[in-house]
Amino acid sequence: xxxxxxxxxxxxxxxxxxxxxxxxYDALCEDPPAGVVDVVPAARTVLVVVDPGVTSLGALAxxxxxxxxxxxxxxxxxxxxxxxxxxxxxxxxAAGLLGWDAAELVRRHTSAQWSVAFCGFAPGxxxxxxxxxxAEVPRRSSPRTKVPPGSxxxxxxxxxxxxxxxxxxxxxxxxxxxxVFDLSREPAALLRPGVRVRFVEQRR
Amino acid sequence: MTRALEVVSPGPLTTVQDAGRPGLAALGIGRSGACDRRAxxxxxxxxxxxxxxAVLEVTFGALEVRARGDLLVATAGARCAGPWxxxxxxxxxxxxxxxxxxxxxxVRTYVAVRGGLDVEPVLGxxxxxxxxxxxxxxxxxxxxxPVGPVTxxxxxxxxxxxxxxxxxxxxxxxxxxxxxxxxDDAAWAQLTSRWTVSSTSxxxxxxxxxxxxxxTTQGELASEGMVRGAVQVPPSGLPVLLLADSPVTGGYPxxxxxxxxxxxxxxxLRPGQGxxxxxx
Numbered sequence: 001x002x003x004x005x006x007x008x009x010x011x012x013x014x015x016x017x018x019x020x021x022x023x024x025y026d027a028l029c030e031d032p033p034a035g036v037v038d039v040v041p042a043a044r045t046v047l048v049v050v051d052p053g054v055t056s057l058g059a060l061a062x063x064x065x066x067x068x069x070x071x072x073x074x075x076x077x078x079x080x081x082x083x084x085x086x087x088x089x090x091x092x093x094a095a096g097l098l099g100w101d102a103a104e105l106v107r108r109h110t111s112a113q114w115s116v117a118f119c120g121f122a123p124g125x126x127x128x129x130x131x132x133x134x135a136e137v138p139r140r141s142s143p144r145t146k147v148p149p150g151s152x153x154x155x156x157x158x159x160x161x162x163x164x165x166x167x168x169x170x171x172x173x174x175x176x177x178x179x180v181f182d183l184s185r186e187p188a189a190l191l192r193p194g195v196r197v198r199f200v201e202q203r204r
Numbered sequence: 205m206t207r208a209l210e211v212v213s214p215g216p217l218t219t220v221q222d223a224g225r226p227g228l229a230a231l232g233i234g235r236s237g238a239c240d241r242r243a244x245x246x247x248x249x250x251x252x253x254x255x256x257x258a259v260l261e262v263t264f265g266a267l268e269v270r271a272r273g274d275l276l277v278a279t280a281g282a283r284c285a286g287p288w289x290x291x292x293x294x295x296x297x298x299x300x301x302x303x304x305x306x307x308x309x310x311v312r313t314y315v316a317v318r319g320g321l322d323v324e325p326v327l328g329x330x331x332x333x334x335x336x337x338x339x340x341x342x343x344x345x346x347x348x349x350p351v352g353p354v355t356x357x358x359x360x361x362x363x364x365x366x367x368x369x370x371x372x373x374x375x376x377x378x379x380x381x382x383x384x385x386x387x388d389d390a391a392w393a394q395l396t397s398r399w400t401v402s403s404t405s406x407x408x409x410x411x412x413x414x415x416x417x418x419x420t421t422q423g424e425l426a427s428e429g430m431v432r433g434a435v436q437v438p439p440s441g442l443p444v445l446l447l448a449d450s451p452v453t454g455g456y457p458x459x460x461x462x463x464x465x466x467x468x469x470x471x472x473l474r475p476g477q478g479x480x481x482x483x484x
Contacts, residue, residue: 004383005382006285006429008433025230169302189232
């Protein structure tokens with residue numbers, strides 16, 4: 001773990017891979033050091049933001065170095081089932097990029113054990129990773145200006161569900177009626193880091 | 205009768221702001237909140253509110269509001285032209301108008317009402333996040349913003365003797381950021397010099413104009429977490445100093461951070477104003 005400076009209120013822990021990020025994030029959530037305000041996991045890093053009135057960056061660095069990563073997210077995380085109608089505009093293209101046909105992509109996408117690695121891009125947008133997802137899917141060469149809410153999509157090694165209408169460059173493979181981000185619900189965001197996700201095919 | 209502020213004219217941009225939404229960044233939800241946190245807290249203190257109570261953040265003045273019921277109001281931050289006493293709690297009687305002219309210096313004026321603005325909170329905060337499109341809608345003519353119950357005693361202060369935002373060059377202290385090593389020493393020297401604030405700045409970030417910075421490390425950076433104060437360098441080479449509605453993660457390298465205590469002053473910089481980034 002490399003600790004990089006991020007101003008007077010945060011440190012950025014840089015790790016070797018997503019697995020280490022998840023291990024550190026889960027450990028920090030389970031037993032947060034004093035004064036921590038926010039913990040933001042990403043692909044290779046975890047940003048830890050503190051209240052400088054409560055703790056110092058030196059104390060935070062020490063706490064981070066002595067944090068033992070927590071493993072076993074795929075056994076312990078809360079499970080969310082996401083029903084999907086696989087009729088996305090890019091389904092055939094995405095399958096072709098992976099060397100499959102559409103049916104094979106659906107079979108593999110629904111049998112994979114996904115979990116939310118981190119959020120970003122928009123409130124409630126989770127980047128879903130899966131240790132045995134075999135391949136990376138490039139983003140579309142020209143992003144769409146409007147992706148409908150509920151779109152289930154692939155990019156890189158990740159799956160995602162668009163929480164609301166937005167521009168987007170991910171390959172659209174299907175859509176879900178499930179509102180993954182709903183301000184009238186507690187919790188508003190279903191796809192929080194650490195949550196396990198299973199996609200379930202739904203006939204249209 | 206419920207006490208309230210009625211928006212007659214919001215000026216260029218007026219939003220409701222409080223201390224924001226800490227603790228939700230892992231869900232992709234940024235902190236948001238008042239851009240100039242010190243001025244926000246001062247406006248509240250002057251009317252005896254808790255420091256994090258919801259107020260109006262008025263951008264470039266020109267706000268007109270009418271009192272419903274008798275109110276106690278204080279402004280802080282950028283002082284606006286006009287007869288309204290700045291940084292001094294003042295009565296606004298039922299039906300009376302508060303009119304702010306353009307700011308004399310600075311950009312953002314905070315209007316606190318004793319009792320706080322009691323609009324519906326979203327995810328625990330009454331702040332409008334213009335990037336994430338979360339929180340109360342941007343203030344519009346005809347809005348009626350309810351005022352909450354009075355909670356604390358009055359501070360017994362007539363006027364707060366605070367310095368106004370300066371109109372010349374402003375110096376901000378920067379520290380090397382997580383991707384300082386994506387840039388060479390020449391780029392760092394160029395960063396720690398004088399920039400001009402661009403007119404495209406907003407609550408998300410202060411955009412700086414000057415000779416563009418060149419990266420020595422090429423390639424794509426995996427998105428990573430960042431907070432207010434980050435100085436991000438997009439492909440244009442023109443740095444962006446992230447403010448209250450900063451994205452939670454970003455894929456452009458952060459060359460530096462402005463120390464947190466200086467970020468509030470950055471939020472009062474006007475388009476065209478000079479800013480000097482320096483190390484201590």
